[in-house]
Amino acid sequence: MSQDVQEPEGEALAPQLLPLDQWHRARGGRMVPFAGYEMPVQYEGIMAEHLWTREHAGLFDVSHMGQLLFSGADADVQLETLLPGDIKGLTPGRMRYSLLLADNGGIHDDLMVTRLGEDNAFEIDAGAFYMVVNGATKWDDLGVFREALPDDVVINHLDEQALLALQGPEAVTALERVVPGVASLVFMTAAAFEWQGNPLWVSRSGYTGEDGFEISIPGDAVEAFAEALCAQPEVKPIGLGARDSLRLEAGLPLYGHDLDLDTNPVAADLGFALSKRRREDGGFPGAEAILADRANGSATKRVGLIVEGRQPVREGATVVDDSGAEIGKVTSGGFAPSVQKPIAMAYVPAALATPGTRVTLSQRGKTHSAEVTAMPFVPHRYVRKGA
Numbered sequence: 001m002s003q004d005v006q007e008p009e010g011e012a013l014a015p016q017l018l019p020l021d022q023w024h025r026a027r028g029g030r031m032v033p034f035a036g037y038e039m040p041v042q043y044e045g046i047m048a049e050h051l052w053t054r055e056h057a058g059l060f061d062v063s064h065m066g067q068l069l070f071s072g073a074d075a076d077v078q079l080e081t082l083l084p085g086d087i088k089g090l091t092p093g094r095m096r097y098s099l100l101l102a103d104n105g106g107i108h109d110d111l112m113v114t115r116l117g118e119d120n121a122f123e124i125d126a127g128a129f130y131m132v133v134n135g136a137t138k139w140d141d142l143g144v145f146r147e148a149l150p151d152d153v154v155i156n157h158l159d160e161q162a163l164l165a166l167q168g169p170e171a172v173t174a175l176e177r178v179v180p181g182v183a184s185l186v187f188m189t190a191a192a193f194e195w196q197g198n199p200l201w202v203s204r205s206g207y208t209g210e211d212g213f214e215i216s217i218p219g220d221a222v223e224a225f226a227e228a229l230c231a232q233p234e235v236k237p238i239g240l241g242a243r244d245s246l247r248l249e250a251g252l253p254l255y256g257h258d259l260d261l262d263t264n265p266v267a268a269d270l271g272f273a274l275s276k277r278r279r280e281d282g283g284f285p286g287a288e289a290i291l292a293d294r295a296n297g298s299a300t301k302r303v304g305l306i307v308e309g310r311q312p313v314r315e316g317a318t319v320v321d322d323s324g325a326e327i328g329k330v331t332s333g334g335f336a337p338s339v340q341k342p343i344a345m346a347y348v349p350a351a352l353a354t355p356g357t358r359v360t361l362s363q364r365g366k367t368h369s370a371e372v373t374a375m376p377f378v379p380h381r382y383v384r385k386g387a
Contacts, residue, residue: 018063019162019219020226027237035135037064039240046241050337053208053246054378057168058238059229066138067158067216068145069116071128076115078153079129082144083113084265084284086275092117092126095188095203099265099273100133100141105286105293106261107268108144109137110253114190114203121192121199121216122158130190130201132163132214134255162222167212167246169381170234175202175213178228182213187382195225207243209250209380248343249336251304251375257315258302258331258345266293267347269302300328301353304375307333307342307361307368317363319348328352330361338378344370 015033018024024031029040040061042049052058070079076088085098095114099107111133118126133141145155166175176183179193182202190203198221206212217225229235244254253259259268264286271294278284279291307313312335319328333344344361352359357372 018061019222020061020063023223023226024061024237029237029239032240034240035064037135039064040237042239042241043237046239046245047337049236049238049242050245052236053168053210053238053242054338055169056236057166057171057174057212057232057234058208058242059226059235060165060167060238060243061162061226062135062165062214063162063219063222064135065163066131066133066135066141067161067163068131068133068142069122069124069128069156069158070131070145070149070153071124071156072153075127075129075153078149079113080278080283082148082285084274084278084287084290085113086277087113087115087129089275089277090115090129093189093191095190095205097273099270100144101265101285101290102261103285104261105264105289107255107259107263107265108261109133109141110255110259110270110273111141112203112205119192121201124156130216136256158216160219161216162219164215164217164222164226164229165206165212166215166229166235167206167208167210167238168234169211171210171212172383174229174232174234175215177232178225179215185213186385187211195228196221198225204383206382207250207252208246209252209376209378209382210246211381211383244332245334245337248332248334248345249338249376249378250380251345251377253302253345254332263347264290264293264298266290267298267300267302297350299350300347301350302331302345302347303353304373304377305330305333305344305346305359305361305370306373306377307344307370309368310335310342311368312342313344313361313363313368313370317344317361317368319346319352320360320362320367322360324362326362328359330363336377343377345375348372
């Protein structure tokens with residue numbers, strides 16, 4: 001556990017290696033630079049890995065992401081000055097999706113925050129908060145937090161922790177075999193467990209739309225743990241390529257593509273991240289602009305698109321009107337293995353955001369017809385309380 005939250009300098013600016021770097025290579029992972037790290041984009045092929053996760057369980061190495069602890073008597077109050085969620089209302093073991101907001105209502109990052117109880121695997125007092133932020137933005141996020149939060153809120157960067165995500169309908173079967181008791185968790189809850197003397201922090205959520213878990217584990221134990229998981233017949237390692245196609249089918253935005261500092265939560269269709277009490281009280285960055293858009297409607301909206309034909313339309317393609325003028329932009333797109341069609345997400349004028357609306361896309365001088373559709377493209381299969 002380190003309190004040094006300075007961004008690496010000098011040689012560290014070259015792609016860093018994950019704790020599982022050699023493990024990925026030994027399993028045939030094709031490594032590419034991503035978010036400042038060398039990461040596996042695929043093993044046996046994106047299509048096969050995507051479908052395996054939808055049917056069984058895929059193991060993703062997400063150790064590049066930032067794991068942070070916030071502690072102090074008023075940590076929840078202070079976090080609410082930057083996040084629009086009800087952080088004070090979180091009970092131990094409950095987690096919430098939230099947004100790190102800029103003063104203009106734009107989004108620095110999207111993240112998960114959990115209130116810790118007494119038994120929390122991090123040797124920290126009850127009432128602290130565990131947060132996972134995106135790998136590509138973690139140093140900027142830390143800068144924002146350090147600048148905005150008072151000194152009595154202590155920030156610990158868990159840079160020696162690895163993070164794995166096990167996703168898919170058979171994830172619970174496989175993980176319960178290795179870590180008994182995890183099946184008691186439900187969607188958006190977390191708890192401490194142990195594996196071979198190593199403390200684990202396990203949450204049940206996911207970036208694929210499937211049931212799944214995230215496991216924070218000391219970096220020096222992660223290789224043996226990954227081996228134990230992949231020894232289960234339900235589990236295979238999965239790369240970045242399938243991770244992206246899975247999250248796209250789930251209709252989940254990716255920071256730096258579908259979300260950025262020029263996008264506010266209403267346009268991004270993330271109004272659920274604005275908790276009721278916070279909508280009433282305000283007090284978060286950009287509240288005036290965000291709440292005005294919520295009341296009056298945003299000029300643009302993130303929508304799902306089904307693209308005609310078989311040719312995928314990628315990020316950067318434009319939505320055009322009858323004269324060919326740009327009126328919107330595609331932020332994510334690709335061929336969806338589970339849907340067997342090209343799909344995309346785009347920002348379009350609010351008047352075009354109704355499902356069933358036809359739009360025209362332009363990419364590299366070619367036009368494509370598409371239809372606005374409700375998201376997710378593939379139904380979520382989270383395990384909720386009472387299910």
